[in-house]
Amino acid sequence: MPPDREPFGAAITGLGLVTPAGIGVEENWRRISSGRSCASRDAALQGSPVDFSCRVPDFDAEALIGGFACRQLARFVQLAIVAARQAVADAGWDPREWDGSRVGVVLGNSLGGVQSFEAGQQALATGGHRRVSPLMVPMFLANMVAGQVAIDLGARGPSQVTATACASGATAVGIARELLRRGDCDIVVAGGAEAALTPLAVTGLARMGALSGRIEHPELASRPFDVDRDGFVPAEGAGVLVLERTADVTARGGRVRAVVRGYGAATDAHHPIAPAPGGEGIEQALRAALADAGLTGADVDHANAHGTSTPMGDVIEGRMLRRVLGDRALVTSTKGVTGHPLAAAGAIEAAYTALAIERRSVPPTANLTRLDPELDLDVVHGAPRPAPVEVAVSTSMGFGGHNAALVLTTA
C-alpha cells in the first residue's frame, strides 16, 4: 500500500492557448463550443498520403515574438512562447516582477524541431557538412521548449520536458503539481507544445495506419467515438497553464480558474503503439488520479477524453470510462474540432476541461453523428451541454503505452 498523502490542489491561475481553434482562450472556447472541425487541406503536405491537417490559423510568429528571435526558434517553441506569455499574463503576473528562482517550467513535447532536422539532413546531403547550420541541434532538441520558455520568462526554478508521446502535456501538468506540492517552486508554467506537420512526420504517422484517410472530406475526418471514424487528424498547437498553491493565490488576491486536484499515471507494458486491449493502463491511471484527489468515479461530472478518432483507441477508452465513471459523466473529445496535437493534446485539453468547469458547459464532439454501438456513454454532440461541472477528468494515452489522467475541480 502506498503511504497516505495529504490531498493537494494546484490552482490554475492562468491559461494560454495557441491551437488550430485559435490564438487565445476566448477564440479557442468559441471554436470548441461550435463543434466545427478545424481540419483542412494543407499545402505543405501536398503529395503526402494524407494531405490535410489542423494548423494554428494566422500564427504570425515574427509579429508576436520578433523576427530575429524567431529565426532561431523552431515552430513548436514559438507556439509555446506565445501560449506561455498568454498564460502568465492571464494569471496576473509580470515576469519582470516575480522571483524567477521560484518559477518552474514543465512542458511536454515529442517530435521537437523536426523541420530543423530535415533541413539539416537536406543540407548535408546536397552541400556537405559545411552547409549544416550550427542552429540545427539547438532548434531540434525537444527540451529547448522548456529552456527557451524559461529564457523568455526569466524562470530559473526547475525545468524539464516530459516525453510520454501523446500523454506528454498531461504528464507535464501532473509533474508541475508535484513540484508545487514538494515546495520546489511557487509558480509552475506547465503544458505542452507540438508542431511537426512536415511531409516526413505526417507520412510516418500515415504509414503506421494511425491517420484518417478521409482525404475527400478533411472536415469530417476527426470524429471521435463515431461509428465511422477511421483514424486521427494530425494537428499542431500549444497549451499552457500557470499553476500555484491555492493558499499563495488567496494571499496575493489572485483568481483561481479551476484546481488540479489529482494526477495518475500508468503504463500498458503491452505494445509500442497499440493500447492494451482491455484499457488496463488508462484505467489504472484514471483510478490513481481519482484516489489522489480523494474522489471516486461516481463523483465525476465530465470527462474530456483522449478520443483521437482511431477505431481501436476510442472503443478501448470509451469502455474504460464507462467502467470507472458509470453512466452519469458527460463525455466529450475536443479532438473532433482540433485534431490531434500529439504532445500538446493533454495540456490543451486540461485547459478546455478547466474552461468547462468555469463556464459550466461541456463542448460537443465534432462530427459525432452515430455513436459506436460498442459504447454506452453520454457523449455530448451537436451543441454544448450546459451543466454544473464541479469534478472533471481529462485522460491521455500515448504511444509507448503511457497513460495519464488529471482530475480538475471547481475552486
Added chain:
Amino acid sequence: MTHLQERITKILLDDFKVPAEVLGPDTAFGELGFDSLVIVELSLVLDTEFGVELADGELTDSMTVDDAAELLVRKGVLP
C-alpha cells in the same frame, strides 16, 4: 554605401530579421545579438550568396557590415 555593403545589409534585414533601426555601418554583429552560432550561420549565408568559403573564425562578433564587406573583397568579391 558600396553595392557590397548594401547586399550584406539586405541579408541582415531580410534573412536575419535585424530591425533596421538598430543597424548601422559601425554596429558590431555582437551588438545586434549575434552569438557564436548565429555568426557561423551568417558566414554560411555569405558563402552561398557570394560564392566564397569563409573559414570558421574569420567572421567574428566584433565585426561590422563594413568589416564583413572588406573581408569579402579580400576573398575576391567585387565591392
